[in-house]
Amino acid sequence: MNLRAGVAKIDITTGMQGVVISDPLYAKALVLDDGSTKAVIVAMDALAIGGLGDIKDDFMPKLRRRIENELHIPGGSVMVNASHTHPQGRLLCDDAEQVDRTFEAVRQAMGAMAEVRVGWGVGHEDRIVVNRNLKMKDGKHWSIRYAHPCPPDEDVSGIGPIDPDIGVIRIDRLDGQPLAVVYNFACHLLIGVPDRGVTANFPGFASKVIEETLGNGAMALFLQGAGGDILELYFKDVNRPRNCEPIGTMLGLAALRAARRIETGNARLSVLSETIRLPRRVDIPERIAERLRDQAELLAAMRSTALNFKTFLPMYLKYALHPDYPSDYGYRYMQEAQIGANELVAMDAHNRGNIERYLGNIHKMEKLIRIQEDVATLKHHLELNEEAGEPDIPAEVQGIKIGDGVLITAPAELLIEVGLKLKASSPYEHTIISAFTNGYMHYAPPVEHYGKGGYEVTECLLAPEWQRAYEDKANEIIRRL
Structure with a gap:
């Protein structure tokens, strides 16, 4: 028997009054049946499946x-x-809906089943995302948020990896x-x-491009990958x-370019699902x-900050624009040097010291903001x-x-890094x-991130041993x- 498949989508967007809806959110369903095994893949435009956002923890057991x-x-x-x-x-719409x-x-997808052929491929896109965990010269991480x-550019030593691959299944x-x-x-x-x-968001636009280009009722289903520390490249662009x-x-x-290169054929299904227990972290108080x-x-x-912002900004600009002769024309400095005076040079040294102290306090303030965010996040996850x-x-x-x-x-x-490692260890090409x-x-996060202070380790319920158990x-x- 050939593999059979059906697809359908339903709008799940909130109906609350006063909410601006730029584009609708969907639950898109793909049902597969090879005669002995059935599988359902649902792609939802949602924040999370329980635990965060609009979908509650009982959604999955009720749906299954x-x-x-x-x-x-089978569930x-x-x-x-x-x-x-x-x-x-x-x-999203309310919980029962x-x-x-x-x-x-x-x-609806199950009611629209037809015989199909399936093929796998991979696309490539490396221009739109960046790893948000900046590697600092002190060995720590600073997450772009x-x-x-x-952080100051001079404190950053590098950035982490991305996964530019787009895994594609064509049916x-x-x-x-x-x-x-x-x-x-x-x-x-x-x-x-x-x-x-x-x-x-942008997978909604990507799916629209795919569906409108393919036509004939073809459906695009986006599956989020191992993107915990991956961010849009222009996220902080002002x-x-x-x-x-x-x-x-x-x-x-x-994704379309990759899909067009795929050759399809008959396929069999296999499904396995098991639940394991992952350890909670106990070091949050520390x-x-x-x-x-x-x-x-x-x-x-x-x-010891003598300046306020009103005095700092014009002074900073003046000394940045004209570092050799910030306080007046160059001939004034030359004339002072000729007569053995030192007033402008001494004033500049004093002003530069005040500028450096003010800048230093700005950088400390930026670190304090991050600490406050970290402490609030840690307390929430401790709770x-x-x-x-x-x-x-x-x-x-x-x-x-x-x-x-x-x-x-x-x-x-x-x-x-966890996603890339799993892909590398898999015996399958795709x-x-x-x-x-x-x-x-x-x-x-991977074990080696613990202790480096990135946001993903801070907003984490799991002890480092989770990675070995999961992998x-x-x-x-x-x-x-």
């Missing part, structure tokens, strides 16, 4: 239970990925017309659109409008104390771990093999890492598929 009872597909064969589009407020509408997308300033009807394109990219969806309304459509267009075109000590040291060093009342967190790891490629999931914001899937437990299970499932 309904799919099992009414459509007779462990249902995969739901969140694009991680970031809200300016409420994004989320389940109803997502189920309806799956039901809107909540605090970037064609038997007449060769495309039914669906599933594409996977590691990124973070933050810039939004100029009117700052509800938006599917010289251009905050509009993600251009980078979405670039991503869509790159991390809070460490950051408060850093804060006290910086505050104690903020002394989450304490409220849980158990030393570990259940984490589902799911694998879906379609033909000669495999998808492997994680219910967390995997950082890029491996898609689908993070933000089937649950949400915040950031999952062992993910690699085992990949092999067993």
